[in-house]
Amino acid sequence: MTAAGEGAPGRPTDTEAAAGRTSARPPSMADVAQLAGVSHQTVSRVVNDHPSVLPATRERVLAAIARLGYRRNDAARALVTRRSGVLGVLTPGGTAYGPTSTFLALEDAAREAGYVLVVGTLRLPHEDSTAAALNRFLGLGVEGIAVIAPTEQVLRVVGEIDAPVPVVMLSSATRLPDRRLVGGVAVAQREGAAAATRHLLAGGASEVLHVAGPQDWFDAQERVRGWREACQAAGVSVPAPVETGWSARDGYQVGLRLVREGLPPAVFAANDQLALGLMHAWREHGVRVPDDVLLVGFDDEPGAAHYAPPLTTVRQDFAGLGAAAMRYLAEALEGRPTRRRALAAELVVRSSSVRG
Amino acid sequence: MTAAGEGAPGRPTDTEAAAGRTSARPPSMADVAQLAGVSHQTVSRVVNDHPSVLPATRERVLAAIARLGYRRNDAARALVTRRSGVLGVLTPGGTAYGPTSTFLALEDAAREAGYVLVVGTLRLPHEDSTAAALNRFLGLGVEGIAVIAPTEQVLRVVGEIDAPVPVVMLSSATRLPDRRLVGGVAVAQREGAAAATRHLLAGGASEVLHVAGPQDWFDAQERVRGWREACQAAGVSVPAPVETGWSARDGYQVGLRLVREGLPPAVFAANDQLALGLMHAWREHGVRVPDDVLLVGFDDEPGAAHYAPPLTTVRQDFAGLGAAAMRYLAEALEGRPTRRRALAAELVVRSSSVRG
DNA sequence: CCATATAGTCCTCCAAGCCCC
DNA sequence: CGGGGCTTGGAGGACTATATG
Numbered sequence: 236m237t238a239a240g241e242g243a244p245g246r247p248t249d250t251e252a253a254a255g256r257t258s259a260r261p262p263s264m265a266d267v268a269q270l271a272g273v274s275h276q277t278v279s280r281v282v283n284d285h286p287s288v289l290p291a292t293r294e295r296v297l298a299a300i301a302r303l304g305y306r307r308n309d310a311a312r313a314l315v316t317r318r319s320g321v322l323g324v325l326t327p328g329g330t331a332y333g334p335t336s337t338f339l340a341l342e343d344a345a346r347e348a349g350y351v352l353v354v355g356t357l358r359l360p361h362e363d364s365t366a367a368a369l370n371r372f373l374g375l376g377v378e379g380i381a382v383i384a385p386t387e388q389v390l391r392v393v394g395e396i397d398a399p400v401p402v403v404m405l406s407s408a409t410r411l412p413d414r415r416l417v418g419g420v421a422v423a424q425r426e427g428a429a430a431a432t433r434h435l436l437a438g439g440a441s442e443v444l445h446v447a448g449p450q451d452w453f454d455a456q457e458r459v460r461g462w463r464e465a466c467q468a469a470g471v472s473v474p475a476p477v478e479t480g481w482s483a484r485d486g487y488q489v490g491l492r493l494v495r496e497g498l499p500p501a502v503f504a505a506n507d508q509l510a511l512g513l514m515h516a517w518r519e520h521g522v523r524v525p526d527d528v529l530l531v532g533f534d535d536e537p538g539a540a541h542y543a544p545p546l547t548t549v550r551q552d553f554a555g556l557g558a559a560a561m562r563y564l565a566e567a568l569e570g571r572p573t574r575r576r577a578l579a580a581e582l583v584v585r586s587s588s589v590r591g
Numbered sequence: 592m593t594a595a596g597e598g599a600p601g602r603p604t605d606t607e608a609a610a611g612r613t614s615a616r617p618p619s620m621a622d623v624a625q626l627a628g629v630s631h632q633t634v635s636r637v638v639n640d641h642p643s644v645l646p647a648t649r650e651r652v653l654a655a656i657a658r659l660g661y662r663r664n665d666a667a668r669a670l671v672t673r674r675s676g677v678l679g680v681l682t683p684g685g686t687a688y689g690p691t692s693t694f695l696a697l698e699d700a701a702r703e704a705g706y707v708l709v710v711g712t713l714r715l716p717h718e719d720s721t722a723a724a725l726n727r728f729l730g731l732g733v734e735g736i737a738v739i740a741p742t743e744q745v746l747r748v749v750g751e752i753d754a755p756v757p758v759v760m761l762s763s764a765t766r767l768p769d770r771r772l773v774g775g776v777a778v779a780q781r782e783g784a785a786a787a788t789r790h791l792l793a794g795g796a797s798e799v800l801h802v803a804g805p806q807d808w809f810d811a812q813e814r815v816r817g818w819r820e821a822c823q824a825a826g827v828s829v830p831a832p833v834e835t836g837w838s839a840r841d842g843y844q845v846g847l848r849l850v851r852e853g854l855p856p857a858v859f860a861a862n863d864q865l866a867l868g869l870m871h872a873w874r875e876h877g878v879r880v881p882d883d884v885l886l887v888g889f890d891d892e893p894g895a896a897h898y899a900p901p902l903t904t905v906r907q908d909f910a911g912l913g914a915a916a917m918r919y920l921a922e923a924l925e926g927r928p929t930r931r932r933a934l935a936a937e938l939v940v941r942s943s944s945v946r947g
Numbered sequence: 948c949c950a951t952a953t954a955g956t957c958c959t960c961c962a963a964g965c966c967c968c
Numbered sequence: 969c970g971g972g973g974c975t976t977g978g979a980g981g982a983c984t985a986t987a988t989g
Contacts, residue, residue: 309732339684515898537838666958
């Protein structure tokens with residue numbers, strides 16, 4: 236059993252032989268037109284599903300297309316229509332669950348809408364890589380750009396480049412640069428963080444410590460805000476948040492420090508990886524979750540339900556986020572008025588925050 | 592502090608005003624030429640860094656370019672050069688660590704080489720989405736295609752489409768379709784799996800059970816092979832592998848079953864998520880790792896060092912994989928002979944497989 | 948109603964032109 | 969006067985849009 240080569244009996248070979256493909260130049264519309272005995276314009280009509288083509292003619296053209304293995308040259312098409320059918324996506328260059336699933340959702344929605352995505356990842360230092368990626372996108376003729384979950388720096392660069400196409404930010408940036416075409420789509424980070432905090436307080440915690448993500452990330456900022464507001468609303472004291480990175484290793488180190496310096500009754504971690512690291516450090520020192528500390532994370536990444544113990548967390552609607560971003564871009568491309576959108580975040584309660 | 596709008600004092604506005612940009616049509620080479628008082632050909636030379644342009648002329652042209660905010664139209668360029676500078680990537684549509692980091696590495700290497708990546712994700716049923724993505728890529732004029740970690744189905748479709756550009760498979764497909772331009776780059780899955788198995792046997796296990804991934808995935812197949820070969824080489828019995836999905840949930844269910852039906856002395860899980868699920872199920876039933884069962888995973892995903900207990904696993908060189916794939920494509924594009932490449936997999940020993 | 952011809956999109960390649968010594 | 973360095977003009981390239989038969 237050879238994996239391929241027999242599935243479609245003889246077809247590829249037929250095609251090649253019949254067309255006498257020289258492998259030098261791919262067939263053009265003119266080639267198809269000649270073979271079908273029509274003008275290239277008619278071929279164009281058939282390819283683009285225009286109405287006014289006789290069924291018989293259409294058939295002949297389609298046959299010729301199949302025979303030659305013709306494929307429309309999108310570069311030439313883009314040249315004249317000024318529509319490339321390509322959207323650019325700027326995404327942070329990491330394997331984090333959030334950006335990854337947002338990207339996937341975006342790709343899904345884009346394909347649905349007939350677009351293809353080109354990707355640029357953001358590397359440090361953000362400034363250079365962002366500008367470079369943006370320029371490549373623009374040269375390629377992207378019709379719009381989506382920027383996933385960025386930081387202050389990225390936002391600034393996007394503002395400076397002054398892209399002649401719509402740009403949508405998928406993040407909780409609260410202060411968008413005042414440019415016509417830059418808008419935002421976000422998950423309600425603040426509400427999610429507040430819900431997590433309230434849940435911990437309702438569970439009997441007299442105080443909630445926040446282990447925060449890097450504060451140049453908008454999402455991290457918003458989670459701090461939501462947590463603080465919930466604490467204040469409940470009238471409990473607001474301990475200084477512990478700022479760190481996004482990784483489990485960062486969480487582990489903070490966990491060790493808390494063991495040394497004293498454990499709070501409850502911790503709200505800025506993401507699930509941080510929570511994972513915290514639990515690891517605590518486990519090593521006999522601190523039990525939820526018995527000794529209540530814990531909530533953020534993201535609901537795939538493994539979260541299987542951590543030790545299963546982690547209470549905030550689920551974000553990444554698919555909805557991607558779809559909303561595409562809608563935003565679609566509106567902007569059609570010249571309709573755009574508006575910011577926010578998506579719900581949902582608290583998922585598991586064992587890490589519930590005693591008993 | 593408004594995040595942007597002040598960083599580059601006045602520049603964007605100057606540009607727009609001076610150029611009197613109508614916002615109707617982006618400036619073309621001809622516009623630049625006229626403003627600089629040279630022919631469009633000279634502008635082209637400047638843009639492409641050709642040698643024979645007087646420094647003075649070059650300056651004038653550059654000034655005109657800056658003034659107009661000119662950007663080369665890659666569609667027109669692609670039309671004549673037959674080089675789009677775009678590569679297509681087909682990737683499974685999930686958030687799994689492996690494909691994600693491979694993709695990132697690919698993007699990195701591609702950018703380094705001056706290429707941009709367009710993405711298509713594979714959805715079920717693979718056949719349709721693969722063919723659709725491939726056709727979009729080809730229409731766009733991609734110069735090469737990389738396919739990440741696919742299944743039998745994907746491989747078959749790629750073979751049928753008969754892409755007129757080089758295709759590289761990033762996976763352990765052992766039986767590649769016999770077409771000139773399809774080659775492979777792979778991590779040594781089999782060796783990694785064998786190393787994991789030997790490690791478990793050396794740790795005192797009389798037998799190693801394999802919890803396998805979906806067998807239409809090449810990587811899953813290879814891990815089974817490596818495990819089986821190591822068992823046979825050691826002269827221990829080879830229990831039937833337990834085939835399941837890739838997720839922690841799948842692992843959890845298998846874990847429960849093993850508790851009911853009897854635990855083996857050691858388990859080699861096809862990836863870290865499966866191992867996570869196994870540990871969860873076992874923990875619920877008082878089964879201790881590594882005291883009661885030894886466990887090894889595969890991937891070394893970010894959280895693995897912080898699981899309970901920290902997970903012994905096989906680290907794959909995803910970055911190397913991406914770079915190797917790009918080298919492969921580069922060779923094929925330049926007409927040099929290509930050759931398959933394999934990258935090392937490294938066993939990372941942590942607590943889950945070491946007693947005491 | 949259907950099909951054709953012609954113009955136009957923006958760029959790169961090729962051949963030829965200019966100038967200066 | 970002929971040859972190098974610099975520059976120019978014109979011919980595609982594959983397609984769509986706008987008249988025109």
